Amino acid sequence: MPVNYATPAADQLFPVAGVRLGVAEAEIRKKNRRDLTLVALDAGCTVAGVFTQNRFCAAPVQLCRQHLGAGQEIRALIVNTGIANAGTGEPGRQAAQASCEAVGALFGVAPGQVLPFSTGVILEALPVDRLKAGLPAAEADLKADNWHAAAHAIMTTDTVAKAASRHLVINGKTINITGISKGAGMIKPNMATMLGFLATDAGIAQPLLDALVKEAADASFNCITVDGDTSTNDSFVLIASGQSGASFAAASDAGWAEVKAAIIAVAAELAQAIVRDGEGATKFITIAVEGGKNIEECRQVGYAIGHSPLVKTAFFASDPNLGRILAAVGYAGISDLDVDAVQVWLASGKDSVLVAENGGRAAAYREEDGARVMAQAEITVRVNLGRGPAAARVYTCDFSYDYVKINADYRS
């Protein structure tokens, strides 16, 4: 059960003109589940992506980088679940290439105009023949109002499909922004273990889109963690079709700030949905670190807290074992940190409790106040490092029996 998250209804996900989606059951790994998603893009779209930093990056990630780098217009995306096609060496690259060739043939475009994505078990071969065999059904299903089905078809251990959508009116034109994502384990930046696809019918020039995809990832998928594991397949792709009639070529264009903010907001919603549905999650934790010398050290502290199994099990137990948080602040790697200047609060909504200052427990702190906050499903750990103006946020979940259960049973 995700923490305070439900999949939007199909009619809450606005179609994006120029982008059609189709799903199919291709039996990539198991029968009777939608595991293949085809996305067809009209001519004229711009596309940008960011991908995992893992050196064992999957074959499809290698091809995505290559195809985006070559500058041919991207006309289709093909996504399979079940098999990650990672750790599969040269045969894996050939399988990803064969997938692109098959999709290219379907649409009469070059293989280099197709971006492939895979998620699932690592080190096993992608059954390309079954993927190919599923393509006609996926093609037959292509339609613009199919985001809801696609959100379901890209799930792996996710318990709910993840989607978000907004529209806004800029210069008299209605702009739609819709995206889907999947998690739910092996979540850590750069990037989270995840796939994220976000499309808008705004027109966005390639340089602007290239900058935006990085900025949006840093504000969304790159500040979440479930278990500290950076996956082999993480991919986040932004598509701009231009069919709304509103187009943006420079950061100074009227309305761009609003469009950019809306796209980042949808990305953040998709990323946080992954944490809310983190494997075994019972709580959604925001770690807000402020007072740092720079953003990097704030993120370091946020991740030290967000990765600590001791902190995460304490959240699961609703136990205000705040010493574990202080310990994580202390080992985050800021070698000249003055611990006497550090302040820590636990908060939920407007209920904010100062728990530590002057190198130890706050004088007014009472354990029942900490326990009251820890019992909530949405908790903010606020840390002031007391050494500068920078701030950063990290989003994570607690660590429960079910995390172990899910990951011990995943393949069985």
Next chain:
Amino acid sequence: MPVNYATPAADQLFPVAGVRLGVAEAEIRKKNRRDLTLVALDAGCTVAGVFTQNRFCAAPVQLCRQHLGAGQEIRALIVNTGIANAGTGEPGRQAAQASCEAVGALFGVAPGQVLPFSTGVILEALPVDRLKAGLPAAEADLKADNWHAAAHAIMTTDTVAKAASRHLVINGKTINITGISKGAGMIKPNMATMLGFLATDAGIAQPLLDALVKEAADASFNCITVDGDTSTNDSFVLIASGQSGASFAAASDAGWAEVKAAIIAVAAELAQAIVRDGEGATKFITIAVEGGKNIEECRQVGYAIGHSPLVKTAFFASDPNLGRILAAVGYAGISDLDVDAVQVWLASGKDSVLVAENGGRAAAYREEDGARVMAQAEITVRVNLGRGPAAARVYTCDFSYDYVKINADYRS
């Protein structure tokens, strides 16, 4: 239940002349458990220590550094469990100081000749009065053949007491080496969350001992991990009484190599015992990384694997989900790693299975071979990075339901 570890019997722990230990029930946090250990050192001992790198280091750690740095002869150690006296600010420092004063008064030495150690819950005040009240009983219990009792009295969430002992004959003199340690969560270098005390009746000149304590820590407590959390209180102390009659002043002295190797072996045994008794551990995992450009990158890869909750839950499940290991190798931070050159084996005893090479699954690998190794309680993950001559080892355990249970229930 620890993995293939049992506490040695009391008569297997050789007394170290010049070092006496006494334990007591001081009700530091709970009644009816031995929670206070006093160690009395004869005049003429040399003492050296290494301590946690956590910036929120506990008050006793601050005093240990100060007292060892001041160069006065150390004559006593005082260790309490139950309360870590960490995150306790200035009152915590005063409490640690008061403990040293009380022990100093007992032995007629200066407070600066006493090293204090605490382990247990963070952020709570040390009840100094109860500690002081327990000292007479601990003093009355002082004896050289009391290592077994001391090993029990320093336990927190440990399920078994940890001790190791050896003797060897050098230049006609029998040298005894005996140590104790405690874990069992918040285990990561620098240092593991742990206390380790090791004494020998060899005489070791201070500069030699200072170098040895670092080398021994790097080969033992600094290459283990249970959960990646670096504690506030980690301390490892080496004591050399000289009462065997064999003394060493320089690394070139005859017999020093053997003595040094034996001391490091005892330290390694104590450190590995902590992992074998890691919270919820059902398996003992050795991660042997070779073929690196330098030791540091080998350790990086070892820790990436050893910290991955996904890898650790797969070990718990006896699931040869090797992709998770490859993923961890890939995100360990070696940016120019050629994954096609990486080889990975799973081994238990003489049963060694090549599972990955050429960027993917090894051609001859069969899943039943991986499953057979994964079913064992002692497993080695061997990784050859294929880029140099360096090697390093990291020791860890699996991640089970019981880890969550123990850490969710610890304070209750």
